[in-house]
Amino acid sequence: TRSTRPQRLLKAVQEKAMKGDPQSVISTIDYFCRHSEWAMNVGDEKGSILDSVVCEVSPTTALELGTYCGYSTVRIARLLPPGTQLITLEFNPAFAAVARQVIEYAGLHNKVCLVEGASGDMIPKMREMFGIKTFDFVFLDHWKDRYLPDIKLLEGCQLLRKGSILLADNVICPGTPEYLEYVRNSPHYKSMYYKSHLEYTKVEDGLEKSVFLG
């Protein structure tokens, strides 16, 4: 049967990237998505903004919602010091299977814990599963209509603390209107928009960074 796009992306990584070298995994995926097949990774342009926010926050506990092929997982984990933990949640088992191999190929499996499941089910289990008190950093990149319910769930489960940083992908394209309206108008968040482009295209998109004020 025909291979899937994530499988073809993984093959490109295994054939062209340097094993154990996160930057070469990132560059290989970006090249594949620009020159072979577009894929919904955060990409290099928004990825640089993601890098700068991760470096600024230097989180000890981080959560990613929506792993896909593991591209942003590798981007985040490569910047985390030893002893820190990135938990990444993926709903789709086929995506998760590819992501595990991309993360492993980059040599970052000791910093990342990939959990398969729906965010709505898994977020309430985070504390008991991982001994997490609160998340310093959350990257939202999963189903766009899950962004708002999931941050309300994070608040409800006391998994955010004063100063926790949320960074949301695709707030323009495909768009997350309810989420944007909430974080930009809620007294519990201070929000700012980083204008950019949809990965590998000239279409406008951007990242929204929101600080939880408690």
Ligand SMILES: O=C(CSCCNC(=O)c1cc(-c2ccc(F)cc2)cc(O)c1O)c1ccc(O)c(O)c1
């Ligand atoms: O990860 C998933 C599956 S949905 C993939 C989300 N991402 C997108 O849909 C996505 C889409 C586009 C895009 C596609 C076509 C266009 F024409 C334009 C833009 C770009 C992106 O950057 C994206 O991130 C998940 C679901 C539930 C869970 O509870 C969970 O934990 C995870």
Ligand SMILES: [Mg+2]
């Ligand atoms: Mg995205």
